[in-house]
Amino acid sequence: MSIDPEARRAQLVESAYRIADDVLFPAAAEVDRTGSIPDSHWTAIADAGLFGIAAPVESGGPGLELYQVLEIQEVMASGCLPTVFTWLQHHGVVISLAGTPNALLRDELLAPTMTGELRAGVAYAGAVPTPPRMRATRVDGGWRLNGYAPFVSGWGVIDLLQISARDVDSDDVIAAILPVDQPSPEIAMTPLHLGVADATRTVALAVDDLVVPDDRIVSRVGHADFFATQNIGLRINGTLPLGLVRRCTAILDEIGHSTAARGLRERGSAVRVRLDAAITDHDALIDARAAGAQLAVDAAAALIAADGGRGLLRGAHPERLAREAMFTLVAASRPQLKDLLVERFSARPDAHTP
Helix, strand or coil: CCCCHHHHHHHHHHHHHHHHHHHHHHHHHHHHHHCCCCHHHHHHHHHCCCCCCCCCHHHCCCCCCHHHHHHHHHHHHCCCHHHHHHHHHHHHHHHHHHHCCCHHHHHHHHHHHHHCCCCEEEECHHHCCCCCCEEEEEECCEEEEEEEEEEECCCCCCCEEEEEEEECCCCCEEEEEEECCCCCCCEEEEECCCCCCHHHCCEEEEEEEEEEEHHHEEEEECHHHHHHCHHHHHHHHCHHHHHHHHHHHHHHHHCCCHHHHHHHHHHHHHHHHHHHHCCCCHHHHHHHHHHHHHHHHHHHHHHHHHHHHHHHCCCCHHHHHHHHHHHHHHCCCCHHHHHHHHHHHHCCCCCCCC
């Protein structure tokens, strides 16, 4: 018996709250300590249908509104940041496959990525800067990729990688989806050991004359169109600091600091409104994204101050959340965002109030 579409969407949102609070958060300290995300996390997320939340109805997806997708992602981020940061990358690949003109690639990979049978990650960063770090050159039957992707999360966790590069001739952005289960002599992988969220299994990739056939190309878009879509990614990444604020305020409530928790929640609501209002305004979105990251740092600092010395013990929730708040300052960032955060943190205390 098929479930009513509206009930299905409500069920997905409810599942996110349950998994964040009952599955992810209780294990977050252990994930941080071991640097490893348990398979049971991925099973719970897959069983709840949360790998396919970004897929449109016409592709078999739930047809969630953007605000529902963002709510799910924000709530999940309050559970375990390394798990959710790795999982967030997956949705970009689902969206690419759902919209690709490459029907054979879509038919092969979309369904198993929507169910979580295949987990996916992305390497966009090589195509973002100018000049780009990752370049694509047209060859017979495909493209030759050369360059560097400085931060790629999920290595050893993901099955597929969507890698983007800029065409040396047209500056179009070429995106390919590759399996990562077999070593390739054209790809050199260097593990990066992070002081926080090390369980994201982040690596740097150097690509040397990797030839990708046309049947692995998921998209080719103009340079301007590629950057126009980056606003959605910025908004999605804004769910990470707001998720941390949710968790910090919940703990503040538990330890008797409800007034502080209420004030931080009000600031979080204001940031959320700014993020949503700025979805088509890149500069305003960057400003709101900076406000969110600054708020996460403030919330974690308030929690440590409230909890006292025990909050500094390695593995304590306040200590871990403080490090994770720092992660949101730089993860999935852009030079403009970094500059704005430097300005905010070095300004007079009354100069900026997110």
